[in-house]
Amino acid sequence: NAGVMQNPRHLVRRRGQEARLRCSPMKGHSHVYWYRQLPEEGLKFMVYLQKENIIDESGMPKERFSAEFPKEGPSILRIQQVVRGDSAAYFCASSPGTVYEKLFFGSGTQLSVL
Amino acid sequence: GEDVEQSLFLSVREGDSSVINCTYTDSSSTYLYWYKQEPGAGLQLLTYIFSNMDMKQDQRLTVLLNKKDKHLSLRIADTQTGDSAIYFCAESIGGSQGNLIFGKGTKLSVKP
Numbered sequence: 001n002a003g004v005m006q007n008p009r010h011l012v013r014r015r016g017q018e019a020r021l022r023c024s025p026m027k028g029h030s031h032v033y034w035y036r037q038l039p040e041e042g043l044k045f046m047v048y049l050q051k052e053n054i055i056d057e058s059g060m061p062k063e064r065f066s067a068e069f070p071k072e073g074p075s076i077l078r079i080q081q082v083v084r085g086d087s088a089a090y091f092c093a094s095s096p097g098t099v100y101e102k103l104f105f106g107s108g109t110q111l112s113v114l
Numbered sequence: 115g116e117d118v119e120q121s122l123f124l125s126v127r128e129g130d131s132s133v134i135n136c137t138y139t140d141s142s143s144t145y146l147y148w149y150k151q152e153p154g155a156g157l158q159l160l161t162y163i164f165s166n167m168d169m170k171q172d173q174r175l176t177v178l179l180n181k182k183d184k185h186l187s188l189r190i191a192d193t194q195t196g197d198s199a200i201y202f203c204a205e206s207i208g209g210s211q212g213n214l215i216f217g218k219g220t221k222l223s224v225k226p
């Protein structure tokens with residue numbers, strides 16, 4: 001049973017470009033969460049999605065960031081017009097959906113903005 | 115607002131016990147978690163405790179929860195070099211599924 005799969009592992013973008021980060025949850029998990037980890041910081045919640053629905057986006061920056069979890073395929077975190085401050089590790093987690101269930105994390109995508 | 119505090123560094127000798135401490139602020143926390151992060155890797159869930167428990171033991175790991183003082187600790191018995199990693203404390207916020215509040219992490223260094 002594969003764990004949470006994220007790709008790419010490393011992503012380099014120039015300022016102004018778009019970044020797309022992908023996450024495939026564990027088999028049988030229908031809930032996906034995105035977190036961001038800035039250098040020397042803990043993880044910060046960004047967004048919680050179920051299939052085709054955004055449930056909680058209270059941690060998402062108001063502009064340039066969007067997330068989706070389509071009926072088919074992985075969840076996508078999209079960052080438009082990236083800036084240097086977007087450089088961070090982005091982690092995806094999934095859970096089967098029980099309230100307060102423990103989260104299983106992927107290995108993360110390290111985004112570097114030049 | 116919610117906040118989770120941890121000391122940033124801990125150094126122990128191989129074979130000794132390690133105790134990593136954490137304080138949190140939200141009294142409505144339902145679960146409290148300990149995650150381990152090795153270099154370049156994602157977070158691995160080590161253990162978690164429900165807020166109405168005082169203690170949980172799992173092999174070399176012992177979690178103690180003092181709900182009155184909002185203090186959580188993780189004790190690792192017979193610490194090994196493979197335990198060297200960053201340990202994150204996290205709390206779940208009542209009514210907000212999947213929105214965990216993480217501390218900044220404690221870097222555990224184990225000397226042979």
